[in-house]
Amino acid sequence: MERIIGKLARKYKTNNPFEIARELNILIRFVSMPEGTRGxxxxxxxxxxxxxxxxxxxxWQRIVCAHELGHDRLHPGLSRFWIDEYTFFNSGKYERQANLFALRLLTYNIDMQEDESLNAYLLRCGIPKELHSTFI
Structure with a gap:
């Protein structure tokens, strides 16, 4: 995962998931979604x-974009809906991997400051508290 993120960030000179998705020709759409679905x-x-x-x-849109970009890079050809419907696999594993991908991408090349706590660092990187436990 680290290799994939590093390669993307170096190639496109950014860790912005919207810019990376655009460069990868992934179309991004914004729509009103049902309760409980962010993307x-x-x-x-x-x-x-x-x-x-x-x-x-x-x-949150930035985080969701990074998460879904993680699915594109880590799980090509897999659909959570297909996994849930036709297999006994735990789709939660893929969701956790996509969350970790998003956090690592959004913190890529942003160093912690001296005497900065992990929570303060993640907040400075725009990561909401709800996702901090994913990073640890």
Missing amino acids: LYYRKLRRRFIVIDSELDEN
């Missing part, structure tokens, strides 16, 4: 899409 990733006719809840604030 999703899917492929259709060889086109890739990230759909993000338009009701989220900019920071």
Whole structure:
């Protein structure tokens, strides 16, 4: 995962998931989504899409974009809906991996300051408290 993130960030000279997705020709759409759904990733006719809840604030949209980008990079060809419906696999594993991908991407090349706590560092990187336990 670290190698994939480093390669993306170096190639596109950013850790901004929106810019990386654009460079990878992943189409991003903002729509009002049902309660409990922040975003999703899917492929259709060889086109890739990230759909993000338009009701989220900019920071959460960035996190969701990074998470869905993680699915594109780590789980090509897999759909959570397909996994849930047709297999006995635990889709939670893939969700945790995508969360970790998002956090590592959004903190890539941002160093902790001296005497800065992990929580303060993550907040400075725009990571909400709800996701801090994923990073540890």
